[in-house]
Amino acid sequence: MNTSMRYLFSALAISGIVGGCDKQPSPQAAKEAPAAATASVAPTKNADTTRSRIASANAPVKNAGDSKKPAPSKFVPPAESAIPKNEYGETVLMGKNIFVNTQQYAQNFVGNGLNCANCHLDNGRKADSAPLWAAYVLYPAYRKKTGQVDTIQSRIQGCFRYSMNGKPPAFDSKEMTALVTYHYWLATGAPTGVKLPGQGFLKVPAPAQTPELARGGEVYKNNCALCHGANGEGTKAHGKYAFPPLWGENSFNWGAGMHRIDTAAGFIKANMPYGRGGTLSDQEAWDVALFMNSHERPKDPRFKGSIAQTRDKDHDENCLYGRTPEELATLLEKKAKTESEDKAKQAKPAHMQSEGYSPATAH
């Protein structure tokens, strides 16, 4: 397959398979990263460490599920100890502080109880948890959600507007400069315009049974409530959130990517509970994602006219914005049918079918 055809197929596959709640295609110039190229750019300060990191990522994970395991990340961002001891390094560090403790370091821009690192685990490093190094190299990119070419700055502003339910820092603010610098530094050595393995959230195929609230509630009670509380309220200790609120007034709003059932299922499957990623089945991940996102949360800042109007304008089939679980179930079933018919018509290469959607567009 020649290069331009690959681009075309990628674009078709992504927009067709994973038409998300905001119907954003992945940045179209992005192509698959040759594994060898990304592996070779990994900092190899300590060859043993690097090898063990990669090898261990391939180690068997106790996996009760049926989808692919979180893919091993081939790109390894620089170690924190490698942050230069100079002015540039100070800004990297400030970016990291904002990212990890957004409540404290960017409090004027946050309208809920979250920190960036609540969803971008390992301080934005973890593969399949929307790592910053993978997001950084995909911008600028056109996004349907905003109807424009977004730069990494405007993309970060989107995070503040939706996931943090806040007020975005200006392009030339010190907070924005620090955050962009932290992204850039984490992506040191990564190729640009390339969709790196581990980018975005894990794509979990639609489960055998249509996601159901009652089952999701059980999964929540048995696996999530310990930390996130029986009512999704999170747990505070020593005056701040030790575990983030998942719904309600202190959580992400209806415009955040995590309100989508498919996005949340992918995050949960790969990463939850801490240390036990991959232990929930695909079915459990979808059920509990539906349950989490069936609750009330701050309003979509794009709201215009009515919920129905806003839903039709900004929310497609993978969420419960302005629709009942039953309506969503009907839509998902219809979509699954259409997809299987499409699949029969044109068999797509396997790597496209298992593809996650753009990351970054997920917010």
Next chain:
Amino acid sequence: MAVTASAAVAAPPPIVAKGNGPATACASCHGVDGGGNAQAGFPALAQLPQTYFTKQIADFKSGTRSSAVMTSIAKAMSAEDAESAARYYASLQRPETQAAAGDPAVIARGENLAVNGAWDRQVPPCFKCHAAGGLGVPPVFPPIAGQHASYTVNQLQAWKTGARTNDPQKLMTTVAENLTDDEIHSVAEYLATLGTQGKKK
């Protein structure tokens, strides 16, 4: 500042000070101040959340947690003994530990694990669940800052080998299984160096 706190502390209940028949007095090993004993591997109990404490006693009785010393003592404790000891120790400030003059390289490795974890091996940072600084998230996640290294090593090894199974949702079992012996040693050494609640930032 911390001095005034001790004035407010109630007198130790009988189970702590005198024991109850075959149930040895808590204070004889864990101290009346809840500081424990580093050499013997007796844990500091001060600051343990009350429900965490009573759950451990119940688990010693039921066998999901076992200890050559504690199992028989716990079996001899009444429910009231467990409650009153739990209430007493929860109310105490954790006594300041002598910062171990350990190998700085070991401490640094331990700190890195506690703060950053090793996510690529499914090891979240200790402080993700036990709160920044290891101060604990009541009622489920106990404080681990300032705990004796000998005790922390023993418990992590107990989870790793399956000797201790009373963690919720296998959270600690999973973490411990993914830790090397060197990591267990270094993280325990690091946690032991952390100051007391209120002094740690």
